[in-house]
Amino acid sequence: MLKFISSLKLAVFLIAAIAAISVLATIFPTADAFNSWTFRLLVVAFFINLGTCTIKILPALWKQLHREASQVPVQAEYTAYDVDRESLIAWLKEQRYRVSDVCEGNQIKILASKGRLGLCAPHVLHISLLIILIGAMMSMSNTSGFVMGQVGQSRPFPAELVGHYGENSYIEILDFQTVYDDKQEVDNWVTKFNLYIDDTLVAENVETKVNEPFAFNNMLIYQNSYDYRHLLEVTGSTVAEQNSAYGIPNNLPLTVGADTIVVADLSGKMYLQVSDHVNPARGQFVQPGDALALSEAGAQVTYLGTIAYSVLEVKTRVGTPVVFLGFILAVVSSMMFLCGRYREFWVLCNVDEQECHVHCYSKNAVVVEEMEELLHEKWNKKAEGQ
Amino acid sequence: MEQMQLPLLWFMLAAYLGAFMFYAFSFWARNAKIRSLAQKFVYVGLFLNTAVVLLRSVLIGGLPLNNGFEFGLSFVFAAAVVFVFIERKFNMSAVGLFVMPVLAAISVWLVSIDLSVEPVMPALRSYWLAVHVSAAVIAYGSFAVSFAVAIAYLIKDKKEHDSTSRVHELPSLKVLDEVSYKLIFVGLPFLTIMLVTGAVWAEYAWGSFWSWDPKETWALITWLVYALYLHTRFMKGFKGKRAAWLSVLGFAAVIFTFFGVSYLLPGMHSYLV
Numbered sequence: 001m002l003k004f005i006s007s008l009k010l011a012v013f014l015i016a017a018i019a020a021i022s023v024l025a026t027i028f029p030t031a032d033a034f035n036s037w038t039f040r041l042l043v044v045a046f047f048i049n050l051g052t053c054t055i056k057i058l059p060a061l062w063k064q065l066h067r068e069a070s071q072v073p074v075q076a077e078y079t080a081y082d083v084d085r086e087s088l089i090a091w092l093k094e095q096r097y098r099v100s101d102v103c104e105g106n107q108i109k110i111l112a113s114k115g116r117l118g119l120c121a122p123h124v125l126h127i128s129l130l131i132i133l134i135g136a137m138m139s140m141s142n143t144s145g146f147v148m149g150q151v152g153q154s155r156p157f158p159a160e161l162v163g164h165y166g167e168n169s170y171i172e173i174l175d176f177q178t179v180y181d182d183k184q185e186v187d188n189w190v191t192k193f194n195l196y197i198d199d200t201l202v203a204e205n206v207e208t209k210v211n212e213p214f215a216f217n218n219m220l221i222y223q224n225s226y227d228y229r230h231l232l233e234v235t236g237s238t239v240a241e242q243n244s245a246y247g248i249p250n251n252l253p254l255t256v257g258a259d260t261i262v263v264a265d266l267s268g269k270m271y272l273q274v275s276d277h278v279n280p281a282r283g284q285f286v287q288p289g290d291a292l293a294l295s296e297a298g299a300q301v302t303y304l305g306t307i308a309y310s311v312l313e314v315k316t317r318v319g320t321p322v323v324f325l326g327f328i329l330a331v332v333s334s335m336m337f338l339c340g341r342y343r344e345f346w347v348l349c350n351v352d353e354q355e356c357h358v359h360c361y362s363k364n365a366v367v368v369e370e371m372e373e374l375l376h377e378k379w380n381k382k383a384e385g386q
Numbered sequence: 387m388e389q390m391q392l393p394l395l396w397f398m399l400a401a402y403l404g405a406f407m408f409y410a411f412s413f414w415a416r417n418a419k420i421r422s423l424a425q426k427f428v429y430v431g432l433f434l435n436t437a438v439v440l441l442r443s444v445l446i447g448g449l450p451l452n453n454g455f456e457f458g459l460s461f462v463f464a465a466a467v468v469f470v471f472i473e474r475k476f477n478m479s480a481v482g483l484f485v486m487p488v489l490a491a492i493s494v495w496l497v498s499i500d501l502s503v504e505p506v507m508p509a510l511r512s513y514w515l516a517v518h519v520s521a522a523v524i525a526y527g528s529f530a531v532s533f534a535v536a537i538a539y540l541i542k543d544k545k546e547h548d549s550t551s552r553v554h555e556l557p558s559l560k561v562l563d564e565v566s567y568k569l570i571f572v573g574l575p576f577l578t579i580m581l582v583t584g585a586v587w588a589e590y591a592w593g594s595f596w597s598w599d600p601k602e603t604w605a606l607i608t609w610l611v612y613a614l615y616l617h618t619r620f621m622k623g624f625k626g627k628r629a630a631w632l633s634v635l636g637f638a639a640v641i642f643t644f645f646g647v648s649y650l651l652p653g654m655h656s657y658l659v
Binding site: 008011012015016018019022023025026027029034122125136139144183185186187188189209210211212213220222224313315320323324327330331333334335337338363366 | 505506507508509511512514564571572574575576578579582585586587589590591592593595596598600603604606607610611613614617618620621622647651
């Protein structure tokens with residue numbers, strides 16, 4: 001059973017199945033296959049397969065990494081070379097092999113190995129994938145939500161995050177700026193804010209921008225979007241909230257009693273219009289401070305100017321550091337792959353003989369050929385009588 | 387200077403097409419001199435390719451990796467460099483017959499799209515972009531040449547027993563198989579780096595290291611295909627024909643990730659085209 005669970009056959013099937021579902025999911029995105037139980041089961045099965053396979057292989061890897069010269073097998077195909085032991089060892093060291101030797105009676109065994117990083121690379125990559133999958137499973141509990149507000153406003157945390165940070169957590173938006181580069185092209189969008197957790201100020205005048213979210217403990221705050229709002233004040237109305245300013249998006253209506261108020265940005269000039277069901281619509285271009293009467297006696301709307309409106313995404317990041325640890329390992333293992341494939345020279349020689357019997361070992365036949373070529377170039381084969 | 391891009395690209399395309407024609411002719415005529423001429427066309431193409439890459443770098447004030455055109459340009463450049471390297475190291479110039487059509491096909495696409503320099507959006511103004519896309523360029527360049535070598539393998543394998551066939555101009559099946567494998571062996575770590583850096587960048591830019599965006603998903607599918615290639619080779623001894631077909635499948639995934647997803651499956655990477 002364990003053999004099957006950790007088998008390459010199962011791994012190939014699972015990889016093929018995950019790939020096939022992924023292909024279909026991108027072609028039919030509405031099916032939401034990535035959140036289906038089938039897909040999740042496949043991923044869990046892959047995790048178990050990879051985990052058992054990795055655990056199963058580790059002892060053998062450990063043994064291989066700690067092999068000693070005494071373990072050099074006598075029963076193998078050896079070729080005799082016209083070289084003494086010291087010269088051969090010196091040459092192997094020159095070739096950056098790790099060399100160990102042992103004398104057993106009249107026979108000396110030499111083990112020379114190279115490419116340990118390459119040997120470990122696939123196993124480190126497997127471990128990194130396991131860590132990434134664990135982190136990804138942990139990150140499924142992450143929640144996120146949006147905080148939207150005008151400059152100067154304090155906005156509560158989204159309902160999704162209240163459970164994590166309490167009901168009295170909020171963000172006070174201090175400023176929003178579009179930053180331009182030397183060519184006057186948009187470089188970034190930056191929001192400055194104060195962060196309150198449970199009514200306590202925990203971060204003062206901090207900023208978040210695209211590609212550089214603000215991090216606080218297990219929380220990240222992203223610059224998600226922005227807009228500009230027209231700020232209006234309604235006075236003298238019995239139906240409007242007293243002493244309150246309204247921030248309304250461009251060209252979208254605000255209803256106050258029987259009146260519908262719209263502000264339109266016409267090539268940089270603001271046009272304020274009021275309409276009701278009785279009188280013809282009336283409007284004018286306005287500057288900050290200009291007012292227009294509403295239909296209710298004594299009521300008026302005053303245009304106060306435009307103000308930035310920032311949309312921030314607040315997200316918990318449970319599991320993300322674990323995923324990042326897996327990522328670091330994956331990159332390290334990728335580099336290890338490029339350090340060369342593992343290989344060993346097994347050497348047997350007699351104390352009183354001026355020749356060495358060498359066997360080239362690698363799992364890859366081409367590497368064995370390379371090693372043999374290298375040997376032939378340097379030392380003469382005894383068998384050829386040279 | 388912006389106007390110089392298109393003529394240079396046309397000359398580059400002509401050089402790669404010229405190299406292809408001379409490779410084909412040398413293959414048919416079994417003439418080493420013509421093959422040497424084809425090699426010279428490759429060098430001219432690579433020189434012009436380098437010139438466009440440098441010109442674009444000057445125009446945008448950085449590495450040309452920001453949009454589909456710039457990626458395609460760097461992709462062709464990387465594939466050409468990889469080919470020149472293996473051609474010299476493994477003496478496999480005849481494989482140019484299969485590499486040049488790949489370079490020429492992508493070059494045809496390059497001359498047909500918008501080359502104008504547009505401002506880079508804030509989300510792309512990140513150091514992660516350089517690492518993420520550079521890794522993709524190296525990986526894709528290696529895979530493109532591996533694919534061409536695998537095609538050469540499959541053709542040679544089919545006609546190997548025909549003593550009159552011209553496939554004997556190609557390197558031995560063993561060399562073709564080994565070079566195709568080595569290129570994947572080098573390309574896959576870079577594809578891993580591309581995926582990882584892309585995920586880290588996505589976490590900082592979009593708030594999620596993985597969103598199952600079509601581009602991400604297809605990059606993962608590509609990675610899975612090549613991982614399968616290496617696993618079956620190491621563990622089950624898949625070599626020769628079966629390995630060559632996997633290399634072809636892998637490159638099909640690369641091409642779909644680059645072109646297919648960009649045009650057919652819009653997502654968060656839609657700014658590429």
